[in-house]
Amino acid sequence: MIDGEEHRTTKQRAPPTPRPIERPKQQPAEQILFRERREEIPALVEHFLENFGREMQKPMLRIADETLEYLVLYRWPGNVRQLANEIRRLVAMAEPGAVLMPAHLSDDIAASRRTVPVNTSPRLFNEVIARIDQPLSAVVEHVERAAIQRALSMTDGRLDEAAKMLGLSRKGLYLKRQRLNLG
Numbered sequence: 001m002i003d004g005e006e007h008r009t010t011k012q013r014a015p016p017t018p019r020p021i022e023r024p025k026q027q028p029a030e031q032i033l034f035r036e037r038r039e040e041i042p043a044l045v046e047h048f049l050e051n052f053g054r055e056m057q058k059p060m061l062r063i064a065d066e067t068l069e070y071l072v073l074y075r076w077p078g079n080v081r082q083l084a085n086e087i088r089r090l091v092a093m094a095e096p097g098a099v100l101m102p103a104h105l106s107d108d109i110a111a112s113r114r115t116v117p118v119n120t121s122p123r124l125f126n127e128v129i130a131r132i133d134q135p136l137s138a139v140v141e142h143v144e145r146a147a148i149q150r151a152l153s154m155t156d157g158r159l160d161e162a163a164k165m166l167g168l169s170r171k172g173l174y175l176k177r178q179r180l181n182l183g
Contacts, residue, residue, distance in 0.1 A: 011063045016105065038072050040103075041068075041071055041083065041173045042068055044080065044084075045063060045083070046063075048083070048084050048087035049087055050090040052087060052088050052092075056091055057096075058091055058095070058096045058097075058098075059097070060096065061096070061097070061099075062099045063099070063100045064099050064100060066101070067100050067105065069104075069151040070102050070110065070112065075112065086106060086109065089106065090105070095137075099138070101138065101142055103141065103142055103145055128142065141180065144176060146181050147166060148162070148173070148176060148182060151165045152182075159173060159174070
C-alpha cells in the first residue's frame with residue numbers, strides 16, 4: 001500500500017488493429033455525357049442564372065434566345081460544372097437587369113455556332129437586331145461588333161478599306177477591335 005491506496009500493476013493492451021472494410025463490388029456506372037443530355041441545358045442555365053445572380057446581387061438577368069441556342073449547340077467536353085462556370089462568368093461580367101447576348105460568351109462557345117438563326121435570312125447581313133431592354137452599352141457593343149466584322153469580311157481583312165467603309169481612321173478601327181477583342 002502506498003499512502004493508504006492499493007497499488008496494482010496492470011498490463012496495458014494495444015488498441016485493436018483495424019480490419020479493412022470490405023465494400024460490396026459495384027458495377028461501374030455508365031458515364032452519361034453532358035453533351036448527350038442537351039434537353040436539360042435550358043433548365044440548368046435558368047437555375048444557374050438565378051443562383052449566381054442572387055449570389056452576386058445582380059437581379060433580373062435574362063438570357064437571349066440566341067445565346068441559349070449557342071449553349072445548347074455547344075459540344076460540351078466537360079460536365080455540368082463547365083456550364084456552371086460559363087454562366088458564373090457571364091453573370092460576373094453583366095450589369096444588373098441585362099440580357100446576356102452571344103457576344104458575352106467565351107470564345108470557344110461563340111466560335112462553335114454551326115447554324116444560322118431561324119429568323120435570319122442568309123442574304124440580309126446588312127441588318128442587326130438589338131434588344132432595347134438591355135443597357136445601352138451592350139447594344140452599342142453588339143452593333144459595333146457586327147459592323148466591324150461585316151466591314152472586315154467585305155474588304156477581305158484590309159484594314160484601310162474597312163476603316164474607310166466604317167467612317168473611322170485606321171487607328172480608330174484598331175482601338176475598337178482591341179476593345180471588342182476582335183483580334
